[in-house]
Amino acid sequence: MSPHTNYMKAEDRRAATVDIVVALAAEKNPSEISTTDIAKKMGVTQGALFKHFPTKDAIVQAVIQWIADKLLSRIERAAQAETSPIAVIEAIFFAHIRFVSEYPGAPRMLFSELQRKQASVPKQIATTLLKSYSLRLQQLLENGKTQGLVRADLDTKAAAGLLIGMIQGLVMQSLLVDNIKLMHIEAPKVFAIYRHGIEA
Amino acid sequence: MSPHTNYMKAEDRRAATVDIVVALAAEKNPSEISTTDIAKKMGVTQGALFKHFPTKDAIVQAVIQWIADKLLSRIERAAQAETSPIAVIEAIFFAHIRFVSEYPGAPRMLFSELQRKQASVPKQIATTLLKSYSLRLQQLLENGKTQGLVRADLDTKAAAGLLIGMIQGLVMQSLLVDNIKLMHIEAPKVFAIYRHGIEA
DNA sequence: CGTAAGATAGTAATAATTTACTTACTTTTG
């Protein structure tokens, strides 16, 4: 912990890089983040990054992986606290909202990668994240059906997709007005409508 | 209509440029579309573009304006065919779905511009589009309330935002699997849930 | 009606930046 040095262990430097990129994505178009931007914000020269990552795409990949892991673990944790399937879905929804308000750069990175047409590794990770998220929700909705809490004729796949879309919509609108607080106000209102849509 | 010439009137060339960009956005990350890409696809040299647009940003601006105009006019047209507020909302929803399946590059361009942090003119246009879209929906939902078709306690602003988010979600998922047809299959299912959520 | 003049729309080449990545060398650390 010497004060006047930039020297870090490789693992710490990689973790710091991921943090910096997520932070940068909150204040800049993710596709416009250059290696120079990252290095400058970290207080290191641009070339130093390539001591720890072979390519820029490897950096992006690490960032997306970090987001996927963090988001899924938060969701899993939120799910454990509740019992009724609908309460679990609600807990997941608000955990997701809290996550993106804590890391506004995270959804921006995800969107940016999902926009890419060609199948890159980062896009693959993002796709897998959304898929496992959706399956988790479908499972909960099916449980809700058997308990008579969810409409029997509900298309659970569509309902899972709708919840994820809802969050995307909220994020997008909060990005527009550049106000994360707005999301916390709007989220409960939107979820109330969703609940009406799926409940028996 | 001479066969062996590229010469076009300025207005036609500008319109052609917009078309090309929308087409390119369907097959490439919008933020990676270069002026060289555009020129090449149009069969013209790169420099020629700057005879008709002062900057690249002016091209993007024209594209976003085209999308906003086209989408709003489609929505307005769809709205006129129906009478009941909920039927109008449904018609608007499916008109929007048809629009994006016809021009898959359009939502990609919009997302891409909305991602930008700093307030550019294109982002301004996109924001205005979403706002006027949302207001139109809120108006319809209020009408639905007075006619007793829509739940009296519905938050119409949240409900309008939800519908737009739904479409964003559908678009994103169809982009993921690179299959526009999927959207046509999923859209009615998702709308059914939404209808349950707002109806009295 | 045909054509020269002038306006318009193009080309080819290039400048000025910016980008991801490399290389040769230096500093710090265990």
Place this chain on the structure above:
DNA sequence: CAAAAGTAAGTAAATTATTACTATCTTACG
């Protein structure tokens, strides 16, 4: 002192925009 982590400088490719010139179209007039 050796390995790890950094710097400084540079390269090749790509990007937007400009410049000097050329081909094509339009139109007014002899």
